[in-house]
Amino acid sequence: MQPQPRGAPAARPPPFPMLPLLTYPLALLAAAALPTLAAIYILRNKFRRRQVSSLLLWQFQMQSREGGAKVQRLQLPLVFFLELLALTLLVCAATGPRWQLPQTTRPLVIVLDDSLSMLAGRGNDTARARAVAAVNSLLKGRKFLSIRLVLAGPKPRVLGAPVTNPRELPALLAQWRCQAPTASLDAAIGLASDLGGPQADLLVLTDHAPPQTEFSGGRLQWWGFGAPEPNLAFINATRTAHGDNDRCLLEVGSYSKSPSAAELRVMSGSNLLHRSELNFEPNGRQRVILQLPAATGPIEAVLPADSLAADNRVVLLPPPRKRVRVQVSIEEEPLRALIQRTLDATGLRSTVTAQPELVIHTGRAAPAGTNVWGLRFVAGTNVTAFTGPFVLDAGHPLTRGLELEGVLWSAESATNPPGALPVITAGNTPLLLAQTDALGRQQVALFHSPAQSTLINTPNWPVLFHNLLAWRSRETPGLTEHNFRLGSDVPFRSPGGPVKLLRADGSAKEVAQPGANLLVEPETTGLHAVVAGGATNQFAVNFLSPEESDLGRAAAPRLGQWERPGDMRLEYSTVVWLFLLGTLVVLAAHLVLVTQSKGRV
Numbered sequence: 001m002q003p004q005p006r007g008a009p010a011a012r013p014p015p016f017p018m019l020p021l022l023t024y025p026l027a028l029l030a031a032a033a034l035p036t037l038a039a040i041y042i043l044r045n046k047f048r049r050r051q052v053s054s055l056l057l058w059q060f061q062m063q064s065r066e067g068g069a070k071v072q073r074l075q076l077p078l079v080f081f082l083e084l085l086a087l088t089l090l091v092c093a094a095t096g097p098r099w100q101l102p103q104t105t106r107p108l109v110i111v112l113d114d115s116l117s118m119l120a121g122r123g124n125d126t127a128r129a130r131a132v133a134a135v136n137s138l139l140k141g142r143k144f145l146s147i148r149l150v151l152a153g154p155k156p157r158v159l160g161a162p163v164t165n166p167r168e169l170p171a172l173l174a175q176w177r178c179q180a181p182t183a184s185l186d187a188a189i190g191l192a193s194d195l196g197g198p199q200a201d202l203l204v205l206t207d208h209a210p211p212q213t214e215f216s217g218g219r220l221q222w223w224g225f226g227a228p229e230p231n232l233a234f235i236n237a238t239r240t241a242h243g244d245n246d247r248c249l250l251e252v253g254s255y256s257k258s259p260s261a262a263e264l265r266v267m268s269g270s271n272l273l274h275r276s277e278l279n280f281e282p283n284g285r286q287r288v289i290l291q292l293p294a295a296t297g298p299i300e301a302v303l304p305a306d307s308l309a310a311d312n313r314v315v316l317l318p319p320p321r322k323r324v325r326v327q328v329s330i331e332e333e334p335l336r337a338l339i340q341r342t343l344d345a346t347g348l349r350s351t352v353t354a355q356p357e358l359v360i361h362t363g364r365a366a367p368a369g370t371n372v373w374g375l376r377f378v379a380g381t382n383v384t385a386f387t388g389p390f391v392l393d394a395g396h397p398l399t400r401g402l403e404l405e406g407v408l409w410s411a412e413s414a415t416n417p418p419g420a421l422p423v424i425t426a427g428n429t430p431l432l433l434a435q436t437d438a439l440g441r442q443q444v445a446l447f448h449s450p451a452q453s454t455l456i457n458t459p460n461w462p463v464l465f466h467n468l469l470a471w472r473s474r475e476t477p478g479l480t481e482h483n484f485r486l487g488s489d490v491p492f493r494s495p496g497g498p499v500k501l502l503r504a505d506g507s508a509k510e511v512a513q514p515g516a517n518l519l520v521e522p523e524t525t526g527l528h529a530v531v532a533g534g535a536t537n538q539f540a541v542n543f544l545s546p547e548e549s550d551l552g553r554a555a556a557p558r559l560g561q562w563e564r565p566g567d568m569r570l571e572y573s574t575v576v577w578l579f580l581l582g583t584l585v586v587l588a589a590h591l592v593l594v595t596q597s598k599g600r601v
Contacts, residue, residue, distance in 0.1 A: 153180035
């Protein structure tokens with residue numbers, strides 16, 4: 001089906017089956033009698049016979065050649081109008097009119113595509129605006145038992161309570177803002193079917209055709225309001241810490257069937273950081289990589305305006321550079337110096353050691369402090385050299401990037417203490433253990449003798465410490481990242497106390513706290529913030545969705561039907577008897593009038 005041009009009124013299916021006059025022969029014959037009746041009365045009135053006492057008294061009026069013919073008022077008797085009304089009622093009765101029974105009206109459940117592509121268009125002429133106009137037109141011609149709305153976003157959800165008065169619907173439709181990165185229409189249709197039941201009429205409002213080649217919707221109608229247009233969009237944008245600089249990646253996609261060009265501008269406040277001309281092949285992509293000083297504040301990348309504004313702008317905040325306060329409580333100087341050099345090489349150690357978050361020690365007791373993790377070195381005296389095979393818990397944060405093949409690891413043979421989780425083992429001998437204590441702190445035990453091992457001479461040694469500090473930094477209160485895609489959850493570790501989400505539009509929302517680790521769900525793009533413990537943690541949300549930015553797949557199909565064969569007779573009651581009764585009343589009045597006038601009509 002070819003999509004309709006933008007701005008053209010979409011053809012709306014009739015709210016109920018039409019009753020064409022030409023398919024009813026009796027109605028056609030009765031309709032033909034109407035002009036015949038009118039002609040008979042007009043001719044009879046024009047050439048009416050008059051009785052006079054003498055022809056000498058009859059005078060013909062001469063027409064004036066200068067004045068022309070005189071207009072005479074047509075006078076028709078009352079019986080003519082009664083007969084005309086009777087024939088009209090018979091015509092209507094012959095068409096077999098039906099009236100929808102109140103007890104057979106069905107509920108309507110409307111599935112609304114809540115993705116941002118529904119806002120594509122020029123000015124107010126968007127797919128969403130055309131869909132709202134179509135719904136209003138539908139409700140003017142058909143009654144429903146109730147109306148319910150389901151928003152199709154990443155997760156379908158019900159929009160408000162069902163309404164029975166169509167006048168209440170605009171208030172609900174105003175909450176349809178189309179800010180989702182994608183629309184799970186299949187899940188939303190399933191939810192709508194469960195809500196409405198088997199007798200409900202389902203209506204899907206979207207901007208593209210259904211994925212199936214052949215559409216058989218049952219009591220489902222699929223209305224599309226999209227218009228295919230070329231579009232330029234950001235499809236990927238990241239900003240990560242890279243040494244003393246920030247590394248920014250911007251990927252731009254061109255959804256056009258012809259070559260195109262566009263200017264990319266990157267700003268930081270009022271300062272222009274980058275400007276370049278991007279040339280695209282049909283449906284091509286371009287990547288731009290920028291190196292920025294770590295002190296650079298938020299940056300904004302902008303593309304020229306087009307049909308979809310949401311994907312023409314991204315905002316990237318500086319990445320978090322969390323540093324862990326580490327205290328090394330080891331008396332043996334060679335081991336202490338080795339650990340100090342390793343910690344400095346990770347780049348994650350803070351220069352501040354007061355109120356440590358991680359204590360590296362050799363004692364049996366856990367370090368003091370309600371929020372202090374511990375790394376205990378166990379060198380031992382009776383050590384054994386292990387060459388493998390080493391068994392690693394691949395899902396543990398400490399084993400990321402470790403490759404122990406060919407490593408000589410010397411350690412004292414030990415057994416797992418109660419509650420400890422083996423992270424690295426050599427056979428039945430634990431080499432690295434992790435345990436969560438009663439206060440929720442992580443206590444790590446490393447069984448290792450550096451003097452008789454080659455582990456410290458391989459990249460695995462700094463990688464292990466990097467993993468430990470990165471794990472500890474992720475468990476500190478606050479955000480782990482500052483830039484997110486729309487639709488992704490924002491992990492936040494609460495320091496305790498109330499947590500509030502400040503949205504980009506200035507509104508605020510209290511966040512429920514089932515635990516210390518929270519998932520914040522921003523619903524719109526822009527700069528948001530999480531306020532907790534007296535600190536404000538700002539983050540940016542950008543619309544980066546290649547599928548939604550591809551407006552070439554937009555279409556305006558009208559598929560499916562609500563009425564099935566036989567539904568018409570079950571849901572609509574015949575009202576022919578009303579027209580026949582009206583005809584009998586008119587004929588009775590006609591008879592009375594003719595009888596009283598004794599045929600003088």
